[in-house]
Amino acid sequence: MKGLQVWGAPLLSAAILLVFLAVWHASTRQEASAQVVDAEYAKLVGAEAATGKKSAFPTPAEVGRKILGHLTDPFYDKGPNDKGIGIQLAFSIARVLTGFLLAALVAIPVGFLIGMSPLVYRAFDPFIQVLKPISPLAWMPLALFTLQDSGVSAIFVIFICSIWPMLINTAFGVAAVRREWLNVAKTLEVGPVRKAFRVILPAAAPTIMTGMRISIGIAWLVIVAAEMLVGGTGIGYFVWNEWNNLSIANIISGILAIGLVGMILDLSLARLTNHEAGYLS
Amino acid sequence: MSAFKDPFSAEVKLGQGCECGLHTDSAAHDADLARRTSDPEALGSRVVDQAVMRALFPQDGARRRFLKAVGANTALAAIAQFFPLGAAREAFAQGNGRIEKPNLKVGFIPITCATPIIMSQPMGYFGRAGLNVDVVKTAGWAVIRDKTLNKEYDAAHMLSPMPLAITLGIGSRPIPYTTPAIENINGQAITLAIKHKDKRDPRQWKGFKFAVPFDYSIHNYLLRYFVAEHGLDPDRDIQIRAVPPPEMVANLRADNIDGFLAPDPVNQRAVYDGVGFIHMLTKDIWEGHPCCAFAVSREFVTQNPNTYRALLKAIMEATAFATRPENRKQIAEAIAPANYLNQPVTVVEQVLTGTFADGLGNVQKVPNRIDFDPFPWHSFAIWILTQMKRWGQLKGDVDYAKVAREVFLATDATRLMKEAGMKPPSATSKKFSVMGKEFDPARPDAYIASFAIKRTA
Numbered sequence: 001m002k003g004l005q006v007w008g009a010p011l012l013s014a015a016i017l018l019v020f021l022a023v024w025h026a027s028t029r030q031e032a033s034a035q036v037v038d039a040e041y042a043k044l045v046g047a048e049a050a051t052g053k054k055s056a057f058p059t060p061a062e063v064g065r066k067i068l069g070h071l072t073d074p075f076y077d078k079g080p081n082d083k084g085i086g087i088q089l090a091f092s093i094a095r096v097l098t099g100f101l102l103a104a105l106v107a108i109p110v111g112f113l114i115g116m117s118p119l120v121y122r123a124f125d126p127f128i129q130v131l132k133p134i135s136p137l138a139w140m141p142l143a144l145f146t147l148q149d150s151g152v153s154a155i156f157v158i159f160i161c162s163i164w165p166m167l168i169n170t171a172f173g174v175a176a177v178r179r180e181w182l183n184v185a186k187t188l189e190v191g192p193v194r195k196a197f198r199v200i201l202p203a204a205a206p207t208i209m210t211g212m213r214i215s216i217g218i219a220w221l222v223i224v225a226a227e228m229l230v231g232g233t234g235i236g237y238f239v240w241n242e243w244n245n246l247s248i249a250n251i252i253s254g255i256l257a258i259g260l261v262g263m264i265l266d267l268s269l270a271r272l273t274n275h276e277a278g279y280l281s
Numbered sequence: 282m283s284a285f286k287d288p289f290s291a292e293v294k295l296g297q298g299c300e301c302g303l304h305t306d307s308a309a310h311d312a313d314l315a316r317r318t319s320d321p322e323a324l325g326s327r328v329v330d331q332a333v334m335r336a337l338f339p340q341d342g343a344r345r346r347f348l349k350a351v352g353a354n355t356a357l358a359a360i361a362q363f364f365p366l367g368a369a370r371e372a373f374a375q376g377n378g379r380i381e382k383p384n385l386k387v388g389f390i391p392i393t394c395a396t397p398i399i400m401s402q403p404m405g406y407f408g409r410a411g412l413n414v415d416v417v418k419t420a421g422w423a424v425i426r427d428k429t430l431n432k433e434y435d436a437a438h439m440l441s442p443m444p445l446a447i448t449l450g451i452g453s454r455p456i457p458y459t460t461p462a463i464e465n466i467n468g469q470a471i472t473l474a475i476k477h478k479d480k481r482d483p484r485q486w487k488g489f490k491f492a493v494p495f496d497y498s499i500h501n502y503l504l505r506y507f508v509a510e511h512g513l514d515p516d517r518d519i520q521i522r523a524v525p526p527p528e529m530v531a532n533l534r535a536d537n538i539d540g541f542l543a544p545d546p547v548n549q550r551a552v553y554d555g556v557g558f559i560h561m562l563t564k565d566i567w568e569g570h571p572c573c574a575f576a577v578s579r580e581f582v583t584q585n586p587n588t589y590r591a592l593l594k595a596i597m598e599a600t601a602f603a604t605r606p607e608n609r610k611q612i613a614e615a616i617a618p619a620n621y622l623n624q625p626v627t628v629v630e631q632v633l634t635g636t637f638a639d640g641l642g643n644v645q646k647v648p649n650r651i652d653f654d655p656f657p658w659h660s661f662a663i664w665i666l667t668q669m670k671r672w673g674q675l676k677g678d679v680d681y682a683k684v685a686r687e688v689f690l691a692t693d694a695t696r697l698m699k700e701a702g703m704k705p706p707s708a709t710s711k712k713f714s715v716m717g718k719e720f721d722p723a724r725p726d727a728y729i730a731s732f733a734i735k736r737t738a
Contacts, residue, residue, distance in 0.1 A: 037642050044631055044638035049555030054475075054534065079402075081418040082620035141427075148431035150424075231420040240420060244391055244527035245623040246554060 021060050028059045058249040066249040067256065085238060085253070089261055092227065092234040095151075096219045096265075099158025103215065107163045108208065111170025112196070115204070121171060128168065136161035136222045140229055150230040154223070161222045162215035169211025173204030209273040216269055220262045235261075334360075378587035380411050382435065385592065388419045388428055389438040390494075391622045392526050392544040393632045393651060394465045394573035396612060397599040398438050399622070403615045404602075406595040412588070414595075416621070421525035422495040426453060429576070436592060438464065439576040440498040442665045448688050451674055452497060457579035460657050461593050461690040461697075462600070464573040467564040468632070468651030469500060470548040471507070472557040473540035474533055478641060481560065483511035492524040492532060492541035499572050500563075502668040504542040507566055509734040510716050515672075516736065533557050544572065545632040545651065546624050551640070553628050558640025562650055567715040569654070571661045582690075593693060596655070597701035603653040604703075609633040655698060657689035660710040660722035667725045673736035681725045 042050040049055065074086030114121050136157045143153035177200050185195045227236025235258055242250035337360070338344030348356055389395040399416055401407045407414040419425045422440060429437040430453065444458035473480070480486065486508065493500040501523075505515040513519060524532055529547045532538050534556045541547070542563070551557030563570060575596050582589045602608055613630040616622050622629060631637035635650035662685035669675035691709040698705040710722045720728055729737060 041638050041642060041644050044553075044627060044644065046553045046555065046625075049553060049640075054556050055554040078618075079620040080415045082618070082623075141423075144424075144427045144431070148433075150428055150433060229420060230424060231418060240527075241418070241619070241623055243531060245619070246530060246550070 025060050028057050030056060030059075055246070058252070063249045063252045067253045070253050070257075080232075081241070083233065085235070085257055088233060088235045088238045089257060092223050092236065093261065093265075095154055095227075095234065096158055096216070096223050099155045100162050100216055100219050102155070103159045103163040104166060104212065106159075107166035107211075108170050111167045111208075112174055112200075114167070115171035115174025116200075118175070121175060124171075128164065132164040132168070136218075137225055137229065140226065144230075150232065154226045154230055154234075157226045158219045158223060162219040165214040165218065166208070166211040169207050169214070170204065173207030173211075174200055176207070177203040206273070209269070213266060213269045213273065216265050217262065220258075220265055224258055378590070380588050380591055381585040382588045383411065383413050385412055385414045385435040385588070386417055386433065387414055387436045387438070387592075388417050388425050388434040390422065390425065390526060391418055391624075392573075393546055393616075393622070393629060394468060394544050395438040396603055396616060396633070396651075397462075397464055397596050397653060397655075398575060399616045400603065400612050401595050401599040403621070404599065404612075406599045406602075407592075409598075410591040410595040412591055412595065414592075418621070420527075422498070422523075429578070430454070430456060435581060435588075436575065436577045439574050440495055440500075441571045441574040441661065442497040442499060442502070442669065443495070444574060444576045444688050445662060445665055445684065446497040446669070446674075448684065449675065449679070451669065457687070459577055459579050459582055459688055459690050460574040460662075461577065461582075461589075461693045462575040462596050462655040463571045463657050463661070464575055464600075464653070464655075466569050466571055466652050466654050467562070467649060468572055469503070469542060469544050469563040471504070471540060471542050471560040471563070472533070472548045472551050472640075473560045474536070474538075474557055475555070475640070477539060478558055483508055483513065486513065486539075487518050489539040490520045490522065490537070492522055492529050492538045492543065494526050494544060495523050496674070497669075499570060499665070500542045500544070502665065502672070503563055503566055503570065505672060506668070506715060507542075509732065514734050530554060530556060546622060546628045549628045549632050549637060550624065552638050553625065555640075559637075562647060564647075564649065567713070569652075569713065570715075571658070574657070575655075590693075590697070593697050594700060597694075597697045597703065600653045600655045601698075601701045601703050606634070606648055655694055655703075656705055657691055657694055658706075658709065658711060659685040659689055659691060660713065660720070662689045663710075663722045663725050664713075664715075664720055667720075667729050670737060671729050671732060671735045681722075 037045075037050055046055050070085045074084045076084040077087060114124050139157055139160050140153060143156045144150060147153050147156060181199055181203060182195075185199050190199070223234065224236040224239065227234035228240040229236075231237050231240060235254060239251055239254040239258075242254065334344060338347065351359070387398060389398050402414060402416045417434065419428065419437075422443070425434075425437050425439060426443065426447065428434050429439075430447070439460075441460065441463060444460045447453050447456055447458045449455060477489075491504060493504055495501065501521065504521065508515050508519060515521060522538070524538070524541070526544055526547050529538075529541050529543050530551050533541065533551055534554070540557070540560070548557070548559050552559060575593075577589060577592075603612055610630055610633070613633050614626055617624050617626040617629045632651060635648040636644065636646050637650070639645050659682065663681045666675065666679060666681050666684060670679070686709075695705040712719060712721055714720065718731075729735065
């Protein structure tokens with residue numbers, strides 16, 4: 001029974017993957033059909049067009065070959081518009097982290113101030129509620145127009161989308177610190193700075209960390225779209241460039257890479273949260 | 282430093298020793314002179330003058346006696362009679378003018394219209410002009426416009442109506458822009474989804490959804506003109522939406538649109554993937570129409586004249602190379618890789634050579650399917666302005682000829698085309714006909730009034 005508990009879930013995962021690949025393979029398998037055009041014409045068009053069909057979705061094997069190609073040479077640099085998938089991912093991660101850290105630098109102190117005073121909380125609330133649901137990409141034309149630099153604009157978009165969850169969670173966490181603890185601090189005549197760092201911060205930390213985890217997830221979702229829009233570098237540009245070439249196999253490789261990196265970003269923040277929780281308790 | 286002595290002064294020795302007597306030796310004299318003459322252009326002229334005088338008077342003594350006898354001004358006038366000193370000075374200044382900004386960024390959209398810009402990079406035209414240029418692929422026309430206006434790009438590949446629209450402030454802030462060269466002529470096509478292969482008559486297109494690259498594009502104006510000539514109102518009977526070229530085939534495949542009037546390789550790519558067929562080439566709507574433009578802001582032209590000249594020279598030479606059909610295959614191979622167009626070589630080759638599959642099972646041979654002629658005819662600009670006005674993009678009165686002259690820099694194009702060994706035309710305006718209807722650039726308002734379907738108030 002113990003073996004089933006340890007190996008059951010991974011085995012089931014593997015089985016799901018195998019079934020998925022088998023269905024994919026079966027549904028994209030190409031029947032060798034007769035060419036319907038003359039040889040001279042066939043040379044000028046794709047293999048599917050020559051048999052009178054639209055070009056097809058790639059098979060798992062084709063995608064596998066592409067992924068292998070990307071993995072064996074992830075860091076090539078053949079000019080400004082053609083770089084390896086590793087370099088593109090590095091560009092995207094750098095953008096996300098810059099925007100995210102800037103947002104954290106603003107959101108956590110501001111959230112702290114808002115959370116400490118119910119009056120300020122209520123005053124800021126309508127602005128936050130209006131700004132929060134705006135799709136970050138809607139900011140892009142405005143950012144390009146005012147900031148006059150596409151690289152800075154992309155970071156700004158990350159900044160603006162990751163600031164809200166952190167701000168709201170910090171304010172909420174700070175406001176929800178148990179009254180008794182604050183009263184104890186008051187009785188012991190703890191100064192305001194010491195109270196903030198030794199009482200409120202540890203109490204609010206789990207909520208703040210949750211906000212940060214939500215933020216980095218959103219930031220990673222948004223960077224792909226932002227890079228597809230402004231182009232240049234990054235994994236979003238990679239996907240766009242392959243879309244331009246209608247190379248579905250490459251797009252799937254890009255999507256997988258995006259998923260993996262997103263998972264790693266989330267996991268590392270989760271570990272940080274656990275670490276933090278262990279340290280504070 | 283002796284290169285900078287005034288050869289028209291009888292006091293100066295073009296040999297050894299200090300000639301003015303104020304300095305202990307020649308070195309001290311030169312150092313003093315260098316302090317006083319810091320204007321590089323004046324120095325350049327003097328170098329030219331000196332070379333001429335040395336050639337005329339191999340014996341310095343003879344030169345000094347001649348100048349003493351007739352005076353410097355008379356001598357200068359006499360020599361200018363039989364030697365074009367002014368032209369020589371200018372040629373010298375142009376050839377050796379310092380490039381103000383050798384590292385440049387030029388934006389492009391991955392379509393074959395950008396051929397002269399793109400090929401200049403891998404084929405070394407920029408390098409030979411003394412420039413280090415990054416050609417940067419960009420996602421769409423609005424982004425190209427914004428990145429160029431905020432100076433991330435020094436120059437860009439634009440649709441030929443865009444510099445006009447930007448200058449007039451239509452759809453953007455008004456900023457004086459210029460088109461010193463047209464990238465390509467012809468080279469576009471109307472492509473329809475395969476399912477419409479029996480609807481070859483435009484009158485059957487009622488309710489179709491079409492894509493064009495941008496609102497301010499020759500494609501938009503040609504498609505509107507074409508359907509209007511067949512009795513369809515482009516605003517009411519069909520839908521026209523702006524879709525960036527790279528996304529067009531994906532949209533056609535997904536049945537989001539019924540067809541598009543698009544730049545290549547988009548049309549050929551639709552055929553290659555079996556999702557569309559080429560209904561007609563735009564050269565059959567207007568033979569020799571302009572499409573894309575090489576665009577630079579007027580500010581860049583005035584602030585970096587030497588860089589601008591070098592850049593334009595590279596583009597002109599690349600264009601001259603691209604006009605010859607025998608070079609087209611080589612160009613296709615240079616611009617097809619992922620760094621540039623990111624397309625199969627055969628697709629680009631079919632566009633550039635004009636031997637192509639049409640999507641209906643025929644191989645067509647149209648050598649001038651796309652052609653390259655950099656001359657920015659003022660009449661092209663005026664036609665574009667008439668269409669902007671016809672479809673309501675441009676409101677109020679406009680001085681057509683003035684705008685055309687200020688944006689389409691025909692004079693610069695003429696000079697650099699000559700340097701690149703091409704034959705520029707002597708006029709800057711010409712009559713042409715679009716679908717058999719003649720356009721007279723001298724009477725633009727009468728031309729607009731002659732159309733039945735229009736949006737003028």
